[in-house]
Amino acid sequence: MAKIFVITYSTYGHINTLAESIVKGLEKGGVDVSRYQIAETLSEDVLEKMHAPPKTDIPIITTDDLLKADGFLFGFPTRFGSLPAQVKAFFDSTGGVWKDKALVGKPAGFFYSTGSQHGGQEATVFSTMPFLAHHGIVYVPLGYTSPHLLDNSELVGGSAWGAGTMANGDGSRQPTEKELAIAETQGEGFAKIAKKLAA
């Protein structure tokens, strides 16, 4: 069975909620799923000032863990319209894996969260592309595979680049039913492609 790792970084939990639906979709798609989180780089002092809740006990990903997976779905919040420093720090620690060309041909996709509707959801995925290109990782977009992506009757996070949600500035908005359904669709679609690539 193809092994897919869902690797997240989350400060306030919105990404973890989306990840649950991503996992549901992956399992529906018939792959073996493991959850990991990316290590925090901020001090306890700063996290306290940000009113960040304690981290979950999801295992922290190491560069060697990446070798065990057939594909990756990464989820993280936007920081200044870009990927978080924690995620960049993790990618920056993968030089040894890059040297061995160990991730060439493995698929990856992304899901994300912003505070506001136009806070940089698509730009956040754009900002990850150099890491994929340099590793030779195959980017798997969501495409318009969910009808909810074309629904303008209410605020719906996500795009062809992946599932997404808007948390509001104070974190008060939670992923909606439609956003969770999009995340499940992304997981299921990604599983199909990852299985073909792993075969």
Ligand SMILES: Cc1cc2nc3c(=O)[nH]c(=O)nc-3n(C[C@H](O)[C@H](O)[C@H](O)COP(=O)(O)O)c2cc1C
């Ligand atoms: C330092 C910092 C920068 C942020 N930059 C943006 C931004 O550029 N656009 C935006 O919409 N939200 C921004 N946010 C809000 C976060 O994206 C939001 O808190 C996050 O999506 C919630 O996800 P989480 O609950 O998984 O942490 C920023 C938050 C922080 C702490």
